[in-house]
Amino acid sequence: MDLFKPVSRGAVSAVVRNGYTHDNAKRVRMRPLFLVRCADAVILSRPLLWIPVWGFSIFGYVCGLRSLGRSSLGAAWTSPLSVPAWMFVFSFSVGAVYVYNQIADKEVDAMNSGFPLLARGNVPLRLAWITAACLALASVLIPLGKRPLLSVFSLLALAVGFVYSAKPTHLSGRFIADFLANAVGYALIAFGAGWYLTGAPFGIQFILSSVPYFFLMCAGSISSTLPDYEGDRKCGKKTTAVTLGVGPAHKIASLFIAAGLLSSLLVRDWTAAACASVAVPLYCAFLFRNTARTMESTYKIGGMILMLAAAVLYPYLAPASLLSLLITMVYFRMRFHVRYPSLVPDRSKP
Numbered sequence: 001m002d003l004f005k006p007v008s009r010g011a012v013s014a015v016v017r018n019g020y021t022h023d024n025a026k027r028v029r030m031r032p033l034f035l036v037r038c039a040d041a042v043i044l045s046r047p048l049l050w051i052p053v054w055g056f057s058i059f060g061y062v063c064g065l066r067s068l069g070r071s072s073l074g075a076a077w078t079s080p081l082s083v084p085a086w087m088f089v090f091s092f093s094v095g096a097v098y099v100y101n102q103i104a105d106k107e108v109d110a111m112n113s114g115f116p117l118l119a120r121g122n123v124p125l126r127l128a129w130i131t132a133a134c135l136a137l138a139s140v141l142i143p144l145g146k147r148p149l150l151s152v153f154s155l156l157a158l159a160v161g162f163v164y165s166a167k168p169t170h171l172s173g174r175f176i177a178d179f180l181a182n183a184v185g186y187a188l189i190a191f192g193a194g195w196y197l198t199g200a201p202f203g204i205q206f207i208l209s210s211v212p213y214f215f216l217m218c219a220g221s222i223s224s225t226l227p228d229y230e231g232d233r234k235c236g237k238k239t240t241a242v243t244l245g246v247g248p249a250h251k252i253a254s255l256f257i258a259a260g261l262l263s264s265l266l267v268r269d270w271t272a273a274a275c276a277s278v279a280v281p282l283y284c285a286f287l288f289r290n291t292a293r294t295m296e297s298t299y300k301i302g303g304m305i306l307m308l309a310a311a312v313l314y315p316y317l318a319p320a321s322l323l324s325l326l327i328t329m330v331y332f333r334m335r336f337h338v339r340y341p342s343l344v345p346d347r348s349k350p
Contacts, residue, residue, distance in 0.1 A: 036335070040123045041131040043331050044102065045095035047324040048341060052303060053094045054317055055310035056186045056213060057087045060194030062313050063209040063269070067200045076314050083197050084316040086147055090193045092139035093154035094185070097161025099132040104165040105172070122336070153193040160185050173237030175244075179221035187214035212272035215260035216306065219279070222253040223299040227292070247290070253298070254283045271313065275306045 058076075061083065065075045102118045103125065117123040136158055143150035163169040164181045171177040191210050195202070225232065225241045226249065233242045241249040257279050264272035279302040286294040311317040325341075332340040 037124075037127055039331055039335070040117065041127060043328065044099050044117060044123060044128055044131050045135060046098040047095075048328050049098055050091045050095060051307055051317075051321045051324055052186060053091045053190050054084075054087055054320060055307045056190040056217075057090065057194035057197075058310040058314040058317060059213055059271070060191035060210070061087075061197055062194075062271075063191075064195040064198030064200035064206075067205045067209065068198060079314075084314075084320070086143065086150060086197055087194065088320075089139060089142050090150055090154055090157075090190070092135045092142075093157040094161070094190070096132045096135035096139065096158060097165070097185075099128050099135065100161060101165040101172070103128050103132070104167070104170075147196075149196055150193060153189055153196065157185060157189050160189065173232070173235075173239060175238050175240055178225065178239045179218050182221035183214050183217040187217045208267050209269070212260050212264035212267065212269055212276070215256045215263060216272065216276060216279075219253040219256035219260065219283075220299045220303055220306075222249055222256070223283075223295075223302075226250060226295050246295075250283070250286055250295075250298075254287065257283050271309050275302075275309050278302070278305045 061079075062076050102116065106116075106119045118125065118128055136154075139154035139158070140151045143154070160181055164171045164178075164185075171181040187210055191213055192202070192206070195206055195209075200206070222240055225239050226246050228239075229241050229246055232239050240252070244252070257276055261273060261276035261280070264270075264276060279298070282294075282298050282302050286298055307317070307321065311321065328341060329339075332338050
């Protein structure tokens with residue numbers, strides 16, 4: 001049986017004719033629907049976007065080990081399984097934020113590209129609220145006993161996500177605040193969660209280590225809003241891209257890439273330096289050839305390179321990322337018969 005296809009009334013009637021009660025027939029019909037809603041809840045949390053959360057937590061973990069004078073690569077590869085487990089628990093908070101962001105931005109998402117489940121009406125709003133609440137509570141309550149500071153990081157992620165999405169603050173639609181909020185969430189909070197798992201103290205070394213990743217995240221955040229320019233403008237959102245225009249916003253993102261490269265060289269973080277170096281030609285390509293393909297390659301391919309670097313530093317990321325990708329691809333193929341996600345825009349786009 002195709003679990004993503006509702007059971008027909010004829011099939012239910014056949015069950016009734018064969019001697020089952022109407023209550024039993026209803027259970028036959030509802031069981032696949034329950035599984036579909038479970039799958040909807042998982043995808044609503046946007047598991048693909050958990051990958052950069054894990055990636056930035058890994059960068060924080062590796063930088064924390066380096067600050068303790070331990071061999072960052074060797075120590076990371078031999079870390080206990082509890083470390084990725086706690087990173088996974090922390091990412092529940094960001095999953096809750098992603099769900100709430102879709103609730104708050106239903107109208108905007110309906111005008112932008114992609115496949116927004118809530119905006120299309122494919123998923124009940126009540127399920128979205130339940131999913132967000134469950135993830136938020138789990139991210140705070142699970143670490144409370146053994147890793148209480150991780151609960152604090154989860155609360156910080158939830159707080160930043162709330163002011164990012166909710167009105168009247170709605171930082172996602174405000175000039176400069178839109179990309180700064182993302183950078184704080186990833187390069188300070190997620191990075192800090194990974195740093196905390198090493199036991200390294202928080203101080204000037206933590207700040208200096210996070211700076212290159214903060215700049216890289218600023219660039220990626222600006223670039224990711226460029227394809228949504230028209231939809232954001234029509235809805236009255238004053239994002240950095242809408243306020244400045246696509247061209248000037250991309251130039252600012254390019255400056256952040258350069259700042260990330262320079263700062264990584266100053267703090268001798270060769271991983272961040274390599275990622276920034278790879279991103280430079282991608283950003284230059286869009287400066288000289290303004291197309292949808294070059295626009296989206298800046299943050300899609302650039303972000304993928306960053307996560308590949310994290311996977312080299314920490315082996316658990318690769319299988320977790322592949323599993324997230326597989327779950328998402330199978331869901332959209334079976335549920336809606338579409339290919340999603342894609343590293344490049346549709347061929348119909350210029």
